[in-house]
Amino acid sequence: MSMETVMKIRFKLFATALLPFVLFAACSLVPQPEGDGTVSSTGRELGSVGQIAVGSSGAVASVDGFATQVGIEVLKDGGNAMDAAIAVGFALAVTHPAAGNIGGGGFMTIYVSDEDRYTTFDFREKAPLAATADLYLLEDGTEDRRGGHVGWPAIGVPGTVAGFAKVHEELGSLPWQRLVRPAIQLARDGIVLGPYLARSLEGAARSFEPYPASQKAFMRANGTPYAAGEKLIQPDLAWSLEQIADKGAPAFYEGEIADRLVAAMVENGGLITLEDLAAYEAKERQPIRGTYRGFDIISMGPPSSGGVALVEMLNILENFDFEGYEANDTEVAHLMIEAMRQGYLDRATYLGDMDFIEVPIDRLTSKDYAAEKATLVSLGVVRNSEELGEAIITHPESPETTHYSVVDAAGNVVSTTYTIEQGYGSKAMAPGTGFLLNNEMGDFNTWPGVTRGSSIGTEPNLIAPGKRMLSSMTPTLVARNGEPIMAIGSPGGKTIINTVLRIVVNVIDFEMGLEDAIAAPRFHHQWLPDRTSFERNFPQQSFDALIKMGHVLSDRRGIQGDAHSVFIFSDGARMAVADPRRNGAAAAY
Numbered sequence: 001m002s003m004e005t006v007m008k009i010r011f012k013l014f015a016t017a018l019l020p021f022v023l024f025a026a027c028s029l030v031p032q033p034e035g036d037g038t039v040s041s042t043g044r045e046l047g048s049v050g051q052i053a054v055g056s057s058g059a060v061a062s063v064d065g066f067a068t069q070v071g072i073e074v075l076k077d078g079g080n081a082m083d084a085a086i087a088v089g090f091a092l093a094v095t096h097p098a099a100g101n102i103g104g105g106g107f108m109t110i111y112v113s114d115e116d117r118y119t120t121f122d123f124r125e126k127a128p129l130a131a132t133a134d135l136y137l138l139e140d141g142t143e144d145r146r147g148g149h150v151g152w153p154a155i156g157v158p159g160t161v162a163g164f165a166k167v168h169e170e171l172g173s174l175p176w177q178r179l180v181r182p183a184i185q186l187a188r189d190g191i192v193l194g195p196y197l198a199r200s201l202e203g204a205a206r207s208f209e210p211y212p213a214s215q216k217a218f219m220r221a222n223g224t225p226y227a228a229g230e231k232l233i234q235p236d237l238a239w240s241l242e243q244i245a246d247k248g249a250p251a252f253y254e255g256e257i258a259d260r261l262v263a264a265m266v267e268n269g270g271l272i273t274l275e276d277l278a279a280y281e282a283k284e285r286q287p288i289r290g291t292y293r294g295f296d297i298i299s300m301g302p303p304s305s306g307g308v309a310l311v312e313m314l315n316i317l318e319n320f321d322f323e324g325y326e327a328n329d330t331e332v333a334h335l336m337i338e339a340m341r342q343g344y345l346d347r348a349t350y351l352g353d354m355d356f357i358e359v360p361i362d363r364l365t366s367k368d369y370a371a372e373k374a375t376l377v378s379l380g381v382v383r384n385s386e387e388l389g390e391a392i393i394t395h396p397e398s399p400e401t402t403h404y405s406v407v408d409a410a411g412n413v414v415s416t417t418y419t420i421e422q423g424y425g426s427k428a429m430a431p432g433t434g435f436l437l438n439n440e441m442g443d444f445n446t447w448p449g450v451t452r453g454s455s456i457g458t459e460p461n462l463i464a465p466g467k468r469m470l471s472s473m474t475p476t477l478v479a480r481n482g483e484p485i486m487a488i489g490s491p492g493g494k495t496i497i498n499t500v501l502r503i504v505v506n507v508i509d510f511e512m513g514l515e516d517a518i519a520a521p522r523f524h525h526q527w528l529p530d531r532t533s534f535e536r537n538f539p540q541q542s543f544d545a546l547i548k549m550g551h552v553l554s555d556r557r558g559i560q561g562d563a564h565s566v567f568i569f570s571d572g573a574r575m576a577v578a579d580p581r582r583n584g585a586a587a588a589y
Contacts, residue, residue, distance in 0.1 A: 051578045052515050055588030059576035060084060061564035062404035065585035066191060067091035067100070070182040071406055072587045079174040081412035082110065086164045086172065088404050089418060090183035094237060095191055097218065097436060098200055098423040099402040099491065102240065102252070104438040105159035106418025107300045108167060109287060109475040111484045113411035118298045118477065123163020123282040124468040125156030125440040128271035133462050136446050143446045152270035154426050154439035156469065160418055163282040165249035170284065180245035187241060187434070190233035196583035198228035204424050213429040214436065237434030253277040257433060264430035279466070290365055292318060293508055296479040302359050305351040306474025309497045313343040314504065315370030316377060322509045327520055328538065330545040331379055336505070337525045337532050337551065338377040340498055341385055344527035352460030353468040359460070382550035385530035401473060401491035405566040407574050413566070415475035415487040443469035472496045478504060485568050486514065490561035495524040499561035514567045515577045522560040535560050
């Protein structure tokens with residue numbers, strides 16, 4: 001398939017029948033800059049803002065209009081894509097508190113244009129030094145199901161601020177304060193709540209009740225939630241951001257913010273100490289690399305499971321020819337489900353923090369290994385997951401993560417996914433800090449044993465002091481002839497990897513434009529439990545045919561993921577696409 005064929009994007013409006021889940025246009029959240037009248041080869045006016053935007057210089061897509069605009073302004077001010085990604089991340093900590101954060105962690109996959117290299121940054125949270133493998137086991141040997149997911153004992157050592165600081169130190173161009181300042185202004189001056197955030201905060205109101213600082217930050221003085229159209233002002237968060245702007249990452253890990261965090265830990269039974277905070281380090285790591293039908297796949301390695309699983313599943317699918325099929329055909333869905341089954345089995349069996357265990361990355365991502373796996377996949381056979389591997393216990397990951405993508409005029413591209421795990425994390429907040437803390441300790445495996453529910457990992461992902469918990473975050477770049485053409489990623493817990501897989505296959509195999517590839521219905525299988533979930537707009541005919549084949553399917557309902565992405569065309573135009581499933585915004589200039 002030629003590059004020109006793939007680049008010939010069929011631009012279409014999102015069909016109402018295809019996307020009943022569109023919440024509302026993100027362009028209502030941000031100023032609407034006028035286009036300059038110039039039309040790119042895509043047929044869209046340059047400088048547009050909304051859910052799809054095209055420009056000649058830079059583009060940003062994120063879940064929130066305020067944050068997207070912050071990123072664009074950094075680019076216009078001479079910042080590079082890495083600067084913009086940092087600024088967007090700080091802004092989302094203010095405007096998207098369910099997942100945007102400075103109290104959590106995540107990953108970045110980056111193309112550095114002037115060095116012609118790909119790299120990744122790992123700022124995943126870590127287990128406190130006081131954490132042990134049996135931390136969440138009760139005296140009778142059963143699991144404390146809430147221990148790793150709720151409140152102060154569930155909080156891992158945050159990595160976001162250290163990660164942003166390391167990226168800035170290595171690759172940034174604008175002054176650090178310039179990148180934090182927009183978030184400070186948003187927190188201090190306040191943001192007008194749109195319907196999406198107002199509903200989200202209302203839904204979380206009861207969960208904030210045990211945590212006075214959180215309730216103070218996000219509720220009215222009488223404890224009731226704000227309504228859409230009201231202004232949310234966050235003075236304590238503004239203070240924390242000012243400390244970070246003035247003193248850098250040390251303000252968070254060694255300064256007064258650290259003192260306030262640890263005081264709250266001591267008072268409430270948390271595990272994090274000043275030693276934990278001072279010892280935290282973000283890491284630059286080699287990316288996971290693969291190819292798919294002539295395209296390069298660059299993604300995140302452990303402690304993310306995303307890159308390894310994505311490359312393995314694409315390698316399996318490369319053994320099958322999709323010529324003559326459509327993306328939603330029964331045969332395509334069947335083959336993808338079977339590839340997912342194989343990839344997620346290996347994910348659960350082998351993957352964890354490489355600083356603590358040996359992960360057979362070369363084997364899992366090799367074409368020869370995938371060819372062996374492909375012999376277990378057939379158009380006429382539905383595999384039984386339990387026959388492929390011994391059942392093991394795995395733990396749920398929350399869908400409340402967030403992803404954003406940036407490209408600049410020089411060709412730098414950044415794909416970022418970060419999180420505080422569940423929506424609003426642990427719900428806990430240290431008084432006077434203004435930011436929520438993660439509940440990432442729940443992403444560890446409690447003990448090897450029996451499988452249930454939506455889950456993650458086995459012995460390689462057991463708790464250990466200072467260990468990073470396994471993740472499914474999959475910030476990914478797709479390239480051709482070494483040059484990046486697409487940045488993608490998504491929230492969604494364990495569904496993240498399959499959301500990225502679906503988009504890659506849609507673009508490369510079915511020659512969809514990025515907006516159509518993102519809009520297309522998604523599905524998810526994770527080895528165990530042995531069933532496939534589908535979005536509600538997946539075609540009924542294919543759904544019924546899969547059941548007749550023998551697949552165990554969940555009802556078509558809900559949405560999967562939130563893939564805010566950018567695309568670089570052969571003529572140099574940059575396109576940002578915000579996933580319409582949630583409250584997304586794309587901007588370009």
